[in-house]
Amino acid sequence: MTTTSTLTMFGAEWCGDCRRTKKQLDELGVAYEYVDLEAQPEAAEIAREISGRTNIPVVVYPDSSHHVEPSNADVETKLRELALI
DSSP: OOOOOOEEEEEOTTOHHHHHHHHHHHHHTOOEEEEETTTOTTHHHHHHHHHSSSOSOEEEOTTSOEEESOOHHHHHHHHHHTTOO
16 A cells, blocks of 8 residues: 555654654654654644544554554554555
8 A cells, every 4th residue: 555644753852752752763764754742832732633632652654543652562563564664
């Protein structure tokens, strides 16, 4: 399945889980759009609408599925499922 959508991650620098997930995506060489909720606080509402929660990070995959506060294993499994790694 080919898609033109990109992976998007909503996060903040103060969030340890966000830093971990961002580092994982960087190390895996996965292209993604990072939405910094400190720089764009209005985007927090978008993340909440997607996830139904206020927890971060919210990772939105090209197939429109998402994870909230995912483990590294969750992210890697989904990236493999989508053939992104």
